[in-house]
Each structure stands twice: as C-alpha cells, then as structure tokens.
Amino acid sequence: MIEARHIERMKRLVEYTASSFGTPFPSPFGSAVYDAQTGLLLSQAYDAVMRECDPTQHAELNAIRQATQQRRQLSLAGCILYSTCEPCPMCMSACIWAELDAVVFGASTLEDANPYWPQASDISPQELVARMRREPQCLIIPHVERARCQALFKQCDAVRSARRLELPPHRDDAV
Numbered sequence: 001m002i003e004a005r006h007i008e009r010m011k012r013l014v015e016y017t018a019s020s021f022g023t024p025f026p027s028p029f030g031s032a033v034y035d036a037q038t039g040l041l042l043s044q045a046y047d048a049v050m051r052e053c054d055p056t057q058h059a060e061l062n063a064i065r066q067a068t069q070q071r072r073q074l075s076l077a078g079c080i081l082y083s084t085c086e087p088c089p090m091c092m093s094a095c096i097w098a099e100l101d102a103v104v105f106g107a108s109t110l111e112d113a114n115p116y117w118p119q120a121s122d123i124s125p126q127e128l129v130a131r132m133r134r135e136p137q138c139l140i141i142p143h144v145e146r147a148r149c150q151a152l153f154k155q156c157d158a159v160r161s162a163r164r165l166e167l168p169p170h171r172d173d174a175v
C-alpha cells in the first residue's frame with residue numbers, strides 16, 4: 001500500500017515536469033526533495049542535460065543540489081527524493097552520498113524510459129542500495145503513479161516531434 005503523501009507529491013511532480021513542455025527544452029524527467037518531518041517542499045527541478053549541454057544535469061542531481069545549497073548542509077538525512085523516473089546509477093549514488101531517507105519513483109528506466117530516452121546502464125537503485133555502507137539504507141519506493149509518469153514520456157515525445165526539436169541524447173530513430 002503506497003502512502004497517500006507519496007501519491008500526492010508524485011502527482012504534483014508530474015504536473016511540474018509537464019510544465020517543461022512549454023519551454024525550449026521539454027523533458028519527462030522531474031525531481032523534488034521534501035522534508036519528511038515537516039512535509040515542506042525543499043526543491044524541484046527538471047533534467048537540464050540538453051539545455052546546459054551537460055550529461056550530469058539529471059533532474060535528481062539538480063534537485064539535490066538545490067536542496068543542499070538552500071539548506072547549506074551536505075546531508076539530506078530526514079528528506080525524501082521523488083523522481084518521475086527510476087534514478088540512474090549516477091543519480092542513485094548521489095542520493096546515497098546525500099544520505100536521503102528514501103527515494104520514490106514513478107516510471108521504470110528500462111521498461112518505460114528507454115525507448116524514448118536510451119539509458120546508459122542497467123544497474124538498479126536497489127543494487128546500489130544493497131552495497132551501502134551506512135545504516136539505515138535508503139528506502140526505495142518504486143512505481144508510484146507509474147502510468148502518469150509513463151504518459152510524460154509519450155507526451156514529451158509528441159511535443160518534441162510536433163515542434164521538430166532535436167531528438168533526446170543517444171536517440172537516432174523515431175519511436
């Protein structure tokens with residue numbers, strides 16, 4: 001049973017992420033960090049890989065950076081990260097370094113995202129968490145509002161092709 005707060009926050013994150021469709025760089029990837037105690041939204045970000053020409057500017061990394069800079073502290077212990085898509089190994093490692101309590105995600109990287117945004121690796125967040133040296137390990141809550149998050153990929157692709165925008169990185173064919 002998925003907690004109502006996770007569903008509510010993921011719905012809000014999907015809405016926020018869809019607002020990128022009106023920008024020059026539409027993206028289906030969005031991430032947010034909440035304080036688990038107070039329920040306060042600390043940060044919210046899109047993926048900015050194409051906008052910044054930076055392969056590390058995934059949504060999760062951008063949300064983590066915003067949250068730590070805002071709080072002026074390295075640890076996000078006591079916080080939960082939400083992502084419209086399962087974090088890649090780079091982002092999941094960052095979540096572990098940031099000491100987040102939990103990661104909640106919607107779509108799957110390989111099953112849902114990969115046909116639209118080809119993925120560079122198949123290491124799952126759970127595999128990385130299993131190798132964590134700190135206790136308690138980061139909790140992974142998968143597939144929250146998965147259908148809504150899957151729809152973001154489809155919608156983003158439609159927006160991109162309607163506006164004849166550049167294909168996502170590593171894509172050389174149309175879906």
Ligand SMILES: [Zn+2]
Pocket residue numbers: 058059060087088089090091092
């Ligand atoms: Zn990532």
